[in-house]
Amino acid sequence: MCWFIQTFKSSLGKKYIMAITGFLLGGFLLVHALGNSSVFWGGEAFNSYAHHLHSMGPLVPLFEICLLAVFCLHIITAGYLFFENRAARGSQYAVQTSAGGRTWGSKTMPYTGIIILLFILLHLVNFHFPEKTVEKPISVFVVEVLHGPQALLYLIGLAALLLHISHGFWSLLQTLGISHPKYDQPLRVLAWILAGFMGAVFILVTLLVLFCKSYLAI
Amino acid sequence: MASKTINILVKIWRQNGPYVQGCLEEYPLRDISTDMSFLEMMDVLNENLTRKGQEPIAFDSDCREGICGMCGAVVNGTAHGPQKETTLCQLHMRQFHDGDTVVIEPFRSRGLPIVKDLVVDRSALDRIIQAGGYVSVNTGSPKDANTILVPQHVAEKAMDAAACIGCGACAAACPNGVPMLFLGAKVSQLALLPQGKLESKKRAIEMVLQMDKEGFGNCGNERECENVCPKGIKISNIARLNREFLKASFTIDH
Numbered sequence: 001m002c003w004f005i006q007t008f009k010s011s012l013g014k015k016y017i018m019a020i021t022g023f024l025l026g027g028f029l030l031v032h033a034l035g036n037s038s039v040f041w042g043g044e045a046f047n048s049y050a051h052h053l054h055s056m057g058p059l060v061p062l063f064e065i066c067l068l069a070v071f072c073l074h075i076i077t078a079g080y081l082f083f084e085n086r087a088a089r090g091s092q093y094a095v096q097t098s099a100g101g102r103t104w105g106s107k108t109m110p111y112t113g114i115i116i117l118l119f120i121l122l123h124l125v126n127f128h129f130p131e132k133t134v135e136k137p138i139s140v141f142v143v144e145v146l147h148g149p150q151a152l153l154y155l156i157g158l159a160a161l162l163l164h165i166s167h168g169f170w171s172l173l174q175t176l177g178i179s180h181p182k183y184d185q186p187l188r189v190l191a192w193i194l195a196g197f198m199g200a201v202f203i204l205v206t207l208l209v210l211f212c213k214s215y216l217a218i
Numbered sequence: 219m220a221s222k223t224i225n226i227l228v229k230i231w232r233q234n235g236p237y238v239q240g241c242l243e244e245y246p247l248r249d250i251s252t253d254m255s256f257l258e259m260m261d262v263l264n265e266n267l268t269r270k271g272q273e274p275i276a277f278d279s280d281c282r283e284g285i286c287g288m289c290g291a292v293v294n295g296t297a298h299g300p301q302k303e304t305t306l307c308q309l310h311m312r313q314f315h316d317g318d319t320v321v322i323e324p325f326r327s328r329g330l331p332i333v334k335d336l337v338v339d340r341s342a343l344d345r346i347i348q349a350g351g352y353v354s355v356n357t358g359s360p361k362d363a364n365t366i367l368v369p370q371h372v373a374e375k376a377m378d379a380a381a382c383i384g385c386g387a388c389a390a391a392c393p394n395g396v397p398m399l400f401l402g403a404k405v406s407q408l409a410l411l412p413q414g415k416l417e418s419k420k421r422a423i424e425m426v427l428q429m430d431k432e433g434f435g436n437c438g439n440e441r442e443c444e445n446v447c448p449k450g451i452k453i454s455n456i457a458r459l460n461r462e463f464l465k466a467s468f469t470i471d472h
Binding site: 011016080084092097098100104174175176179 | 231242292295296321327393427430434437439441443446462
């Protein structure tokens with residue numbers, strides 16, 4: 001068998017796929033969080049950020065296709081791992097306790113993943129597919145969606161995301177073998193801080209628009 | 219400390235053979251000395267059962283000193299019981315209280331099938347070792363001492379990994395049923411030393427592929443294994459295995 005296929009078909013190989021795609025998605029998430037933080041400087045700042053992003057021409061669809069490919073690879077591999085692991089567990093224990101290793105994040109990875117997938121689909125329907133014009137810029141869409149009951153769905157989706165990356169960021173380092181007694185604990189803390197920062201930005205943006213509609217007025 | 223006796227209720231997984239349905243059965247035990255080891259308590263129970271003409275409970279044990287890796291069961295949901303870094307044979311009844319219910323189940327993982335009651339077949343772990351967990355040494359006259367230099371701290375680290383007794387508790391505790399800590403330790407103990415470096419690439423690949431063949435799952439970095447390992451082996455050994463396999467897959471030239 002070709003060494004490349006053999007490597008990525010193995011249990012460790014599949015974990016490498018999860019780690020590398022997870023890293024790329026994490027990178028996208030960081031840029032997305034930084035971009036969204038322009039909301040804090042008002043509607044005009046936010047619209048001009050969106051405008052600048054879309055003036056990159058053919059780079060935008062190219063980036064979107066790459067992102068879609070990474071997403072699909074992450075989701076398909078995750079599905080494969082979920083069913084494989086469930087079968088490998090065999091029978092369940094009558095008494096189920098944690099010895100202290102599992103966290104809420106690690107325990108719920110497949111389930112938070114599904115919630116995030118549904119949330120992303122909703123997010124795309126809300127903001128990606130509708131036509132944005134000079135009369136109706138992105139900030140108007142944001143107010144329409146988040147200043148209403150849908151904000152609750154966003155908060156649920158973001159909570160799932162926060163839980164997912166609270167395990168995911170450290171886990172991807174461990175999977176790629178990035179561990180050393182000197183900086184394993186600092187890296188774990190850093191991964192939590194990064195996850196917390198991103199979660200905080202997204203959740204604050206949602207709460208800001210939910211409770212203070214005028215903040216995004218142009 | 220004065221010894222005392224306790225009365226407990228044990229619920230034990232009874233299963234007559236590999237392919238039959240098993241279930242938990244209850245056995246009340248009276249006057250169990252807290253100085254007894256867990257397995258001595260099991261011996262007392264088996265004597266009671268034999269006297270009554272019932273089938274005794276099948277369980278594995280050998281050295282009863284915590285070094286052979288033969289014993290092991292899941293006690294109240296934790297592999298090797300509640301005491302950290304302790305094998306089942308070294309666990310004592312003073313860890314339990316009067317009136318406690320103690321649920322004893324076999325290690326569960328698809329790769330470690332149940333033979334009978336609490337006995338599981340761990341030969342999958344042997345086959346993983348056979349796939350690459352060794353060093354090839356040419357026989358001949360003995361070498362001079364210190365011809366291969368090993369720094370003390372490296373020797374210590376290799377020895378920490380070599381403490382693995384291959385009991386399979388890591389696979390039993392793993393939500394995905396994978397003995398990744400075992401594999402990490404077995405790869406690390408050799409990869410760290412000059413004698414093991416020669417075959418490190420082949421070893422990492424062969425052992426991982428064998429583990430997959432045995433029907434184990436995929437590591438999810440849940441860290442349950444680290445918390446039940448009777449020898450206190452750390453998941454930094456799994457990270458080393460991850461590095462070794464990645465490096466080996468992309469650079470091996472045969």
